[in-house]
Amino acid sequence: xxxxxxxxxxxxxxxxxxxxxxxxxxxxxxxxxxxxxxxxxxxxxxxxxxxxxxxxxxxxxxxxxxxxxxxxxxxxxxxxxxxxxxxxxxxxxxxxxxxxxxxxxxxxxxxxxxxxxxxxxxxxxxxxxxxxxxxxxxxxxxxxxxxxxxxxxxxxxxxxxxxxxxxxxxxxxxxxxxxxxxxxxxxxxxxxxxxxxxxxxxxxxxxxxxxxxxxxxxxxxxxxxxxxxxxxxxxxxxxxxxxxxxxxxxxxxxxxxxxxxxxxxxxxxxxxxxxxxxxxxxxxxxxxxxxxxxxxxxxxxxxxxxxxxxxxxxxxxxxxxxxxxxxxxxxxxxxxxxxxxxxxxxxxxxxxxxxxxxxxxxxxxxxxxxxxxxxxxxxxxxxxxxxxxxxxxxxxxxxxxxxxxxxxxxxxxxxxxxxxxxxxxxxxxxxxxxxxxxxxxxxxxxxxxxxxxxxxxxxxxxxxxxxxxxxxxxxxxxx
Amino acid sequence: xxxxxxxxxxxxxxxxxxxxxxxxxxxxxxxxxxxxxxxxxxxxxxxxxxxxxxxxxxxxxxxxxxxxxxxxxxxxxxxxxxxxxxxxxxxxxxxxxxxxxxxxxxxxxxxxxxxxxxxxxxxxxxxxxxxxxxxxxxxxxxxxxxxxxxxxxxxxxxxxxxxxxxxxxxxxxxxxxxxxxxxxxxxxxxxxxxxxxxxxxxxxxxxxxxxxxxxxxxxxxxxxxxxxxxxxxxxxxxxxxxxxxxxxxxxxxxxxxxxxxxxxxxxxxxxxxxxxxxxxxxxxxxxxxxxxxxxxxxxxxxxxxxxxxxxxxxxxxxxxxxxxxxxxxxxxxxxxxxxxxxxxxxxxxxxxxxxxxxxxxxxxxxxxxxxxxxxxxxxxxxxxxxxxxxxxxxxxxxxxxxxxxxxxxxxxxxxx
Ligand code: SF4
Numbered sequence: 001x002x003x004x005x006x007x008x009x010x011x012x013x014x015x016x017x018x019x020x021x022x023x024x025x026x027x028x029x030x031x032x033x034x035x036x037x038x039x040x041x042x043x044x045x046x047x048x049x050x051x052x053x054x055x056x057x058x059x060x061x062x063x064x065x066x067x068x069x070x071x072x073x074x075x076x077x078x079x080x081x082x083x084x085x086x087x088x089x090x091x092x093x094x095x096x097x098x099x100x101x102x103x104x105x106x107x108x109x110x111x112x113x114x115x116x117x118x119x120x121x122x123x124x125x126x127x128x129x130x131x132x133x134x135x136x137x138x139x140x141x142x143x144x145x146x147x148x149x150x151x152x153x154x155x156x157x158x159x160x161x162x163x164x165x166x167x168x169x170x171x172x173x174x175x176x177x178x179x180x181x182x183x184x185x186x187x188x189x190x191x192x193x194x195x196x197x198x199x200x201x202x203x204x205x206x207x208x209x210x211x212x213x214x215x216x217x218x219x220x221x222x223x224x225x226x227x228x229x230x231x232x233x234x235x236x237x238x239x240x241x242x243x244x245x246x247x248x249x250x251x252x253x254x255x256x257x258x259x260x261x262x263x264x265x266x267x268x269x270x271x272x273x274x275x276x277x278x279x280x281x282x283x284x285x286x287x288x289x290x291x292x293x294x295x296x297x298x299x300x301x302x303x304x305x306x307x308x309x310x311x312x313x314x315x316x317x318x319x320x321x322x323x324x325x326x327x328x329x330x331x332x333x334x335x336x337x338x339x340x341x342x343x344x345x346x347x348x349x350x351x352x353x354x355x356x357x358x359x360x361x362x363x364x365x366x367x368x369x370x371x372x373x374x375x376x377x378x379x380x381x382x383x384x385x386x387x388x389x390x391x392x393x394x395x396x397x398x399x400x401x402x403x404x405x406x407x408x409x410x411x412x413x414x415x416x417x418x419x420x421x422x423x424x425x426x427x428x429x430x431x432x433x434x435x436x437x438x439x440x441x442x443x444x445x446x447x448x449x450x451x452x453x454x455x456x457x458x459x460x461x462x463x464x465x466x467x468x469x470x471x472x473x474x475x476x477x478x479x
Numbered sequence: 480x481x482x483x484x485x486x487x488x489x490x491x492x493x494x495x496x497x498x499x500x501x502x503x504x505x506x507x508x509x510x511x512x513x514x515x516x517x518x519x520x521x522x523x524x525x526x527x528x529x530x531x532x533x534x535x536x537x538x539x540x541x542x543x544x545x546x547x548x549x550x551x552x553x554x555x556x557x558x559x560x561x562x563x564x565x566x567x568x569x570x571x572x573x574x575x576x577x578x579x580x581x582x583x584x585x586x587x588x589x590x591x592x593x594x595x596x597x598x599x600x601x602x603x604x605x606x607x608x609x610x611x612x613x614x615x616x617x618x619x620x621x622x623x624x625x626x627x628x629x630x631x632x633x634x635x636x637x638x639x640x641x642x643x644x645x646x647x648x649x650x651x652x653x654x655x656x657x658x659x660x661x662x663x664x665x666x667x668x669x670x671x672x673x674x675x676x677x678x679x680x681x682x683x684x685x686x687x688x689x690x691x692x693x694x695x696x697x698x699x700x701x702x703x704x705x706x707x708x709x710x711x712x713x714x715x716x717x718x719x720x721x722x723x724x725x726x727x728x729x730x731x732x733x734x735x736x737x738x739x740x741x742x743x744x745x746x747x748x749x750x751x752x753x754x755x756x757x758x759x760x761x762x763x764x765x766x767x768x769x770x771x772x773x774x775x776x777x778x779x780x781x782x783x784x785x786x787x788x789x790x791x792x793x794x795x796x797x798x799x800x801x802x803x804x805x806x807x808x809x810x811x812x813x814x815x816x817x818x819x820x821x822x823x824x825x826x827x828x829x830x831x832x833x834x835x836x837x838x839x840x841x842x843x844x845x846x847x848x849x850x851x852x853x854x855x856x857x858x859x860x861x862x863x864x865x866x867x868x869x870x871x872x873x874x875x876x877x878x879x880x881x882x883x884x885x886x887x888x889x890x891x892x893x894x895x
Pocket of ligand 1: 027028031032033034037039040043056057058059
């Protein structure tokens with residue numbers, strides 16, 4: 001008997017697809033509906049990750065169906081994109097084109113789901129759901145929120161679980177994850193919300209057939225769970241694929257403490273295999289469950305929340321596409337929320353913003369002038385602080401080679417002459433009739449020399465721009 | 480898979496990977512090897528899907544479920560093995576030895592080695608660390624304003640660098656100690672090189688671990704101070720933190736590295752998130768130093784203030800090094816105490832966000848963990864809680880010979 005090695009699929013993300021190949025499959029009418037002058041321009045921006053197929057409306061037309069299917073295959077990410085939720089609110093997960101962030105922007109920021117256990121009273125459930133719904137942190141002018149609700153079956157009672165699901169659904173539009181290994185419990189709950197497309201957790205080696213039935217009956221995506229056993233995980237995924245369940249999510253198990261290495265290795269190995277070896281069908285989104293920190297032996301809630309808090313960003317960095325967490329403590333969620341936002345930004349985006357004068361609000365001749373560096377994060381932080389405090393002012397952005405205040409002072413990029421250059425180069429004296437500048441508190445040590453070199457009075461501002469409103473009250477409005 | 484089959488989509492609805500297997504099967508292959516697991520044709524037929532949903536080309540296509548009778552499930556689970564890809568890289572990060580024992584001309588009780596990686600960090604249990612990442616704790620030579628959460632552990636020794644260093648080693652288990660000679664800054668106290676050197680001497684006699692010497696950031700003053708110390712501590716294999724391209728501009732780099740070479744120390748090349756500059760600096764250092772005397776600091780920015788730039792540049796640098804860029808094949812360090820500059824680490828916030836006593840160390844922890852994943856070899860840290868968490872992760876890797884977790888907890892059914 002002859003044996004043949006399976007031909008390996010060449011795995012490539014959309015960034016490696018030639019725009020010409022995309023162009024060949026476009027309607028070619030240059031109709032401009034996508035906002036580009038022609039199809040070629042659209043093709044170039046599509047492979048650059050700036051557009052998706054939805055941006056070309058003619059592709060939805062019946063006679064373009066073939067093109068759309070071919071394009072979908074051509075530009076499909078090696079890690080499939082899967083959605084759950086319904087028209088009220090849905091979430092896309094996965095859809096990864098690359099292994100490393102520097103290769104191409106990561107798509108679909110990791111949603112964070114918070115659990116609700118079904119043994120809570122109706123009132124408690126409403127309260128928890130509302131907390132999830134209302135959680136909000138403002139970060140450089142952006143709103144960081146939680147994304148989904150994971151209802152857990154802790155009693156094995158179908159009624160109880162279904163009731164919790166119903167309450168959650170009534171009080172929130174956020175997509176749901178239904179967590180039970182019991183097909184009867186699952187079936188009962190999903191029958192109540194048949195069109196919601198929740199994510200079903202989970203199919204295991206024990207229940208996969210029944211779970212597959214439910215997933216197919218309700219067109220819902222299904223998590224395949226095999227904690228710690230990657231062979232079984234692959235078996236399950238392959239079997240369910242063969243059963244015709246189209247949308248799978250993989251749960252390789254999240255272990256913390258002394259087993260954290262196994263967790264990181266498994267996630268890394270699964271994702272690496274997708275990109276380095278297309279032969280194994282594991283190109284599905286990965287689920288991480290920092291909530292595991294709360295299971296196991298009794299720990300103080302602080303220790304559990306602490307573990308969850310650092311594990312969440314670690315999992316995000318190591319290829320998790322969806323997280324389930326328990327803590328609603330702000331401090332425990334902040335690292336994950338901020339890191340998600342940062343990790344999913346465009347790595348090609350320059351670290352620096354342009355030097356120059358930026359008015360904030362509607363400044364006049366008497367408005368204060370703040371000196372800041374052209375490091376993007378410094379600039380956006382200061383800008384967002386003065387904006388949210390509704391301060392009319394000018395920001396004088398000095399070219400510090402994209403370094404933050406502290407590094408720029410240490411490295412002598414922010415110095416009296418670079419400030420003088422900015423003042424003169426951008427004609428600050430035309431904009432204000434006073435002769436005062438406010439330098440960052442971290443640059444205090446150059447204040448004397450700066451007065452000498454620039455001839456402007458130098459006020460030393462707060463070390464952190466969050467202190468600007470108070471500073472102005474004490475030092476500007478009274479001066 | 481060929482372009483032709485890709486376009487025709489012979490078996491729509493199947494992920495291309497499985498489709499390609501079945502296709503080769505249909506083309507007359509009688510046996511398929513799936514990553515070491517052999518499946519006979521008969522077995523495979525069992526799971527030829529009959530209920531073919533439409534292609535999942537676009538994420539929003541919600542499929543209508545097919546009537547039950549058309550469903551055919553495999554009788555049992557397909558038996559598969561997962562064989563992780565073992566990535567082999569041609570390059571290797573150099574090892575740098577820090578601290579010299581009496582045998583090697585110093586006075587340290589032991590040396591430590593950083594670097595030596597042959598694969599991306601924490602990528603696999605099969606690739607354990609050649610040299611696990613180490614932790615250095617900070618000491619300052621003058622009174623510095625520190626957040627309360629950091630001050631609490633060292634308040635009583637802050638005026639005595641020697642005692643502070645001892646506390647770091649004895650109580651917090653520092654692998655190395657960094658003495659920051661901040662007072663040498665011409666804009667602060669302008670402490671003389673001689674007196675800075677005495678501070679370092681005091682550290683060297685207080686603790687026996689390898690020592691890192693930090694300057695004030697002034698390219699001229701640092702060179703003077705480091706040169707003096709290099710001579711005083713001849714043979715100790717100190718790590719000078721840091722040497723920069725600004726020193727090259729100020730023409731202080733060359734004389735300094737000559738001294739470093741003569742007295743057998745090591746240097747930390749600092750550049751600001753720019754690999755080209757990091758390489759340029761290394762090329763200048765190669766003029767006098769042996770590559771195994773060079774460590775890189777590519778800049779660590781706090782979470783929320785650009786940590787992603789640090790993360791990505793370290794990932795890139797390590798990957799390039801492994802692929803074979805010799806100018807980047809140096810171990811890296813991260814000044815992770817920079818995490819404390821994030822306002823989330825020190826600022827009083829709404830009670831919902833907890834106290835800085837927990838947010839601060841958490842910020843430091845996340846900074847370190849993130850760069851640990853990116854391959855950093857040595858971390859400058861301060862908070863005990865962050866240190867113990869990072870040790871937990873590193874130890875897990877060191878001991879991670881078993882692939883089976885010690886505990887599998889059911890979080891689904893737990894009661895909280
Ligand atoms: S909308 Fe589509 S068809 Fe029209 S110009 Fe853009 S790419 Fe071409």
